[in-house]
Amino acid sequence: MDDLAAPPAVDAETALADVPAGHKDELRLWLRLLACTTLIEGCIRRRLREQFDTTLPRFDMLAQLERAPPEGLTLGELSRRMMVSNGNITGLAARLEAEGLVERRAMQGDRRAQMLRLTLRGRREFRRQSAVHEAWVAELFQDLSAADRAALFRLLGRAKASVRAALDREEAP
Amino acid sequence: MDDLAAPPAVDAETALADVPAGHKDELRLWLRLLACTTLIEGCIRRRLREQFDTTLPRFDMLAQLERAPPEGLTLGELSRRMMVSNGNITGLAARLEAEGLVERRAMQGDRRAQMLRLTLRGRREFRRQSAVHEAWVAELFQDLSAADRAALFRLLGRAKASVRAALDREEAP
């Protein structure tokens, strides 16, 4: 911190770019993947806060409900789709309900479950946000050629398949 | 949830795979990137908890300190490298210190700052964890060919550059 002329931007992935050796290239790949995601996610979170005074989890929940059937989704289904815990959904839904963006409705035939769906206000608000959100993402990737984007998309698909396979092996030995 | 024969694994990325059209392919790319990272991160968090009773942030902090100069790092430098806020570092360092894995040492010449470094126990513990951690990552990517891994690594580098460029444009209009 003292005699380095001009310390350039150093993040976790850059800092770990020169680990000894081994089968460490998988590790480097993971760190770069993580750094990339963190960078984008941080930008989107910040803009959601600055421009819409909201958060990514709130936005995600609205997004799930918007593309759901008109009768809505149960909290459990929402939990699965958002890949977060049940307990998490409870609080998130409560906050969005308090803001008048979603509404609960008892599910007839099963008194345990309840449907959650967008209010009119929620739908309008989400549409307003999502158009801008989509432009942000496009902007962040704009220096990547269409070919690179396509290749990246395809490779990420394979990576995901590899990870899922490993997870399946784990629970079914 | 009732008449679907065998609902396959549905996550955010899969669920949004059929959005209308537009320049939505950037959005799909982002969602896939996010899904991929979330999947891996969740697996690693879970295993860190199950096998070492620790968390990813703790592990990250130890990792940063392990590859730091022997005198350690200041909290501020740690904050920059881990890409998290200052306030976050305070609590994290306090917890690790309470567990005897790191130690603070006043920095001579600047009474504001303090160096944080691994204790002997912290170093041993981290080495134990990191060897296993590296194997986990290799396992998760094992179905990806070396060529695919290399290509993915390269493309992620370009993606990161694109994002950084967009962020630079943002703060210097």
Added chain:
DNA sequence: CCGCGATGTTTGAAGCCTAAAGCATTCCGG
């Protein structure tokens, strides 16, 4: 029709994370 395992949701405790405000110290220009 009764009990009991499965399913849907909530609660509680703990940790992570941020932004913003505050405190202490250092640095620097006048």
Added chain:
DNA sequence: CCGGAATGCTTTAGGCTTCAAACATCGCGG
């Protein structure tokens, strides 16, 4: 030397997240 800007860290308030335990209800086998 002195005052203010800059820097390093902590605190505070609030939200997100998880796991595990608790509750409520459903569905089914006996």
